[in-house]
Amino acid sequence: MPPSTPLPTVRRRRLGAELRRLRERADLSATEAAVRFGVTQSRISNIEAGRYGVSADRVRALARTYDCSDQLLIEALAAMTGERKRGWWEEYREQLPPSLIDLTELEHHATALRVAQVINIPGLLQTAEYARAIFREAVPPPVAHEVEYRVSHRMKRQAILYRDAPPPYTAIIHEAALRIQFGGPVVAKAQLQHLIDISERDNLTIAVIPFGSTSFPSAGHGIDYFHGPVPQLDAAVIDTAHDGAQIDAVAQLERCHMVLDRMESASLKPKPSQDLIHHIAQAT
Template structure:
């Protein structure tokens, strides 16, 4: 396959995981190239996601690196080939690449856990609420930029409604539920939408009230994207400039898994969370 000049997040992640296997095997790039029968430049391109591989080639590389984790090897083999022509590719010309990569990442996920303190989770937002958020961005967006972002966000929500919908767990702090973006009518509609979505079998919503004594948090909203094997999980962080940051180091994944587990333990259970949101709706 010819080199890829602009690899997606998924292609870069495959390269990163192959680099991790090489490093665990104790091979330098030079030694790996000799073992694989390629030049050093090809190894570098593989590890940056710029050299697409076949599934058989990935298995051969994993064997060369003495990887015996069959579940991981199968998952890596499934990531091969050129970029998937999903709906998100239509957005690549008018949205930041990180947002396009996020949609692809969610599409291939096997589960999603999110935690937010100041905003409603993107996949649970109504169109009116999302539009109000985009209008509040600094510096202001042009109207066509808002519409592109809005279309992208609404299409991302399709993973919750597709055949075989994505298991989705959201932890929302009370502060996010009380924010008045768009005014009372928009807020009421947004909270009712969360209640409706929480009835879906694949969606779990938990609320952390203000009076919770213990609130473990990184101080940042984040999504924990569950991969086919734990090594392929990804943490997505919202950045202050409106982009996406992606973390995949083992220590980082472990940290955010622990934070989520602690946050779930101090949140209301799903039934009490629904009752809590219902009371908020009644008081608007």
């Protein structure tokens, strides 16, 4: 049998989706776009579905075909074609859900990240033992090697916070997440100390929503928001009961942005947040 075709990366799928949006704004069908561009309709459809790669020059040519004059967007889309080598996260594709692979790729390419969590410490800020305790709580319970795959993957994801020129990272954490002792008091205390230590990094901001806050603008779902090189290329992942739902529609992204803004406004400033974490750690 011939080797199977690799699944398109989240980056290639997003590029295709944005090219489709440009075509639709130009009020062109895929057939009409193909005629103008001098290719088959199936070629246009496959590019938009992320099944075919496309060069930076072709992206610029398609943008001209679609009468797009936003040069910042065009160049940001062209830059999405540059990578040929797949990321380190691909080695986990057979062991982990596709949504986790997509999440990792979004983190890797984000120019800035903003997350909100109510029950758990955000994944990029977790210790290995805390993450292990979280994964063991899954229903149905995972086998030991599945837990270790997930812990290994989560720890590797955290490298983006320590690389050269790391992206700014803002974590909005509800006090409930600080007080639930996943893994027991020893693990929880070490996790809180890790938050205190890592909050000293220049690229990191931790803001805590205290129990005493009179506002809680969220239904309790976690949000991971990924800023792109231009606002049109932002993305978000919403935690659900079974998986993470990835969104890139403008209206949904605006709503996520508003929710995060309101959650951050309900949070303590970084220094009082750090003091509260320290207080909870001492009492643990």
